[in-house]
Amino acid sequence: MIRNYFKVAWRNLWKNKLFSIINILGLGLAIPFALLSLMQVQSAYEYDNFHPYPDRTYRIITDVTDNVGGKIKYALSPQTVAEQLKQDYPSIEKAIFVVREFGWELNNRIKTLDVNSIYVEPAFFDVFGFKLASGTAPVEPNSLVLTEEKALAFFGTTEAVGKVLTHPGYGDFTVTGVLKPYKRNTHLRSDVMVSMATYNKFSKDTALTSLNGFTYVLLKPTANKANLDAALTAVAAKINTKSIVNATKENLTFREQAITSVAPDFDDLRGNSYVESILDLAVNFGFALALLLLAGFNYVNLTLARSLSRAKEVGVRKVAGALRHQLVGQFICEAVLVALLSLALGFIVLKLMEQFSYVNWFTWKVDNQFVLWGTFIIFSIFIGALAGAIPARILSRFQPAKVLKGTIAPSTFGRMGLRNSLVVIQFVASSCFIFVMATFYNQFRYMATDNDNFNRKHIYNVSVKGDYRLLQQDLTANKNIERIGLVSTAFGGTTAQAAIKKNKQEQNKEASYYAANAEFISNMQLQFIAGNNLPASNGDSVSNFVVVNEQLLTTLGLGTPQEAVGKTILLNNDREVIINGVVKNFCYYIYQFATNPLVLQYNPSQFHLLSIKTKTEVDDAVFKSEIAAVWKKYHPHEELAFSNYQKEMYDRYFPGRDMKFMGMFCVVVLIIALMGLLGIVTYHTEKRVKEIGIRKVMGASVPVIVKELSKSFVKLIIIAAGIGLPVGYAICYFFISLFAYSPGVNLLMLCILFCCIFSIALITIAYKAIYAAIANPVKSLRTE
């Protein structure tokens, strides 16, 4: 029976090639996105499956209950837990502590790279499946191991043992080993693994209950989970009694997680870096499903549109004794066949995507191919069954007595409403998708090219160490240079923090702090609303004058900008400084966040960057070589770290690959909608070939017929516009409001985009209508 179903299905597909192509192509373009999210799900379950003792390695996580009973779940735990477990509980073979620290950058004097870092104990390498290709585990303070990839990036070779890397805050590090490449899908993912001794040396947060890192235990082979539970309860009790003495009112409880079930995260744990929560996966999958749904609409729509031609078959089969469920089965088989063919196409598209638009926040490979293909196929069958179910139910309902007599006209089905709404939904959805993507694009471009918040144009940054003065003086001779500013770090990256308050009696507030000179502020073209720039200075001592932003005045309650100028504030608890000028709020950090209070102060010991403004546009390479020549005089053994600020910011903010991926997603959505429209229009014009023939014979002109044929579809597209524009605007508005700094929703752009979508749809309709209208009437009448 099933064979017979598939045979008929296959012949039907073959006979109606256009419809088959529309369906298979539509689904085939949508499926790769679904496959990709399925892979994310599978890879989440394949996280951390390469460690040597999967059945007795656990992570300890913490539930913190505060004094009013609120409970927060953390992936983290205090450092003492591992120490206590190790010392006092015989069932535990090893207990280790791992700390993840963000925002690390290392340099080898030539280049600086952001690195992803964790602190590890030597036993870490016994418990986990990270292997060293060369060297030894880091033990001493200021030692680390790094991945081959980073070794290559820093040194151009994987033979990095013994070399030195410098951290701006912690000083020089010795490379003691190089890691073998390891599977990316681990929550311990990192570029460098630094000795725990380093952490212990620099960490100031020694509070007993501070959740600083991750605790892992390796049970003895003879021990079981109950032993661990008992140990955890005992440790928690000890910590909680001590912390009551210390007057923290929080209560900690510890739980264990098998290392293999760390991901995906069902608990929505805090501090659970690099573990995807089940919610993220679901959102991801939701997008893919939405796309599939749109492609599924095409199937439903086209199958229903053709239902009349299938009606006879249904009648005959019923007369031959087919029961309704058997017919439903047959139609579902057809849809499943389409879905399986689409899967084949989709897989090819997926491979092409991997090739040409790799986005690295996706996982493109999984371990278990069997499970992967199993899920793919079951998923396709499921999608097929779902898409087939609606037409199957409707088609199998036909009464043989009626359809065989030919008394059922298309209008009798009363399904035009459903079909039309599907077309409208498709266009509304595609416009919304495209609007949102365009708005994001707009936002990213704004962030990448913005010169309103601070000036990036004609600015070159040169990293300096130690004494920069001679270099600075020498450079002023360069005729291209207009001004040389000095600053701790450039705007747009991480900021240093400072504590501020109005006077000694008050609580400290947090502010962003930049050591800068007057020239830097001029270079950045910050807008003063009161007071003046920092006083010009070349001295060695910290100045008592600061420039602040409006937000600082609001936070500290210093009144209007005019009133604030001349007032003093207390910086870092010890230094009274005078507000010399107030600048307008601007985004110097991350565009999502509202501005923090900002303090700019002349502080020569913290200057690490020359911010050079050129008079005009200069050639990067030429200018660099000029600077390098001067640099060589003072730093003969170090490479110049030089960047074009504008380009650097562009590269940081413009997610080219991601945008390409999103763009592709949009194009696919639009293609699916257009193909659906094409299919429906084709079907309707084909059905009216005879009518058109008669009308032409009676003297109707081509334009009249085209108008007649397109009328109802144009109406649908106009309805779609009526819904899509406002809904799309609202969605865009929501997304853009996630950014504190944005150019807003560009309504004009949305309108232009919609006109484009609208025209493409119109062309699709017109193409088919004109094609039908200019056909030779005699021919079409004869074939009837």
Added chain:
Amino acid sequence: MLLELKNMFKWVTVGGNRIFLLKDINLQVQEGEFISIMGPSGSGKSTLLNVIGMLDGFDEGEYNFLHESVHKLKEKQRAQLYKQYIGFVFQQYHLIDELTVYENIETPLLYQDVKSSERKAMVADMLDRFNIVGKKDLFPSQLSGGQQQLVGIARALIAKPKLILADEPTGNLNSRQGEEIMELFTQLNKEGVTIIQVTHSEKNAAYAGRTIHLLDGRIEKHINN
């Protein structure tokens, strides 16, 4: 007795008015009979045939088929009954365009869960009998009208029904092809198959044992040939 209709009425309601399609039909059909139904276009012949074939319901009266009360059966049981005992032949042949001759004939067997080997034998038998073995892999569009109708009849006969219902089986055929079909029906009838056919041709009607004349949904007269 094979089937019996008693005081049967069928109507549709259009704009609040009842339009009668069948009025007070009383009919008894014995096993092995050959009956023709005649009447002007729109007189309800097809409607009557569909009701007998259980493809259509009725509103009043009784219908007994092999001592089962059809009007009391559920849809599923009705389908079970007709797929076992009744074969249909249509004026427009109604073959499935996507299936070959062989597969078209095989279709009813698929829905009766006949085993594959048995199906093969039965279809082969039928192809042989109708002399269309050479055409078994052709599609309906590749056959002439007469050949298509032969396939249609073969399909109706494949499941060995007791009753063949034929709605103007020769309506789209030329007279020579028509005659062949009538010869075939006569032959089948001799083998014990009950046949009820709708026809417009006096000549074809005469092949049957008796003719029922319909007018405006009412049986006007019975004529024994």
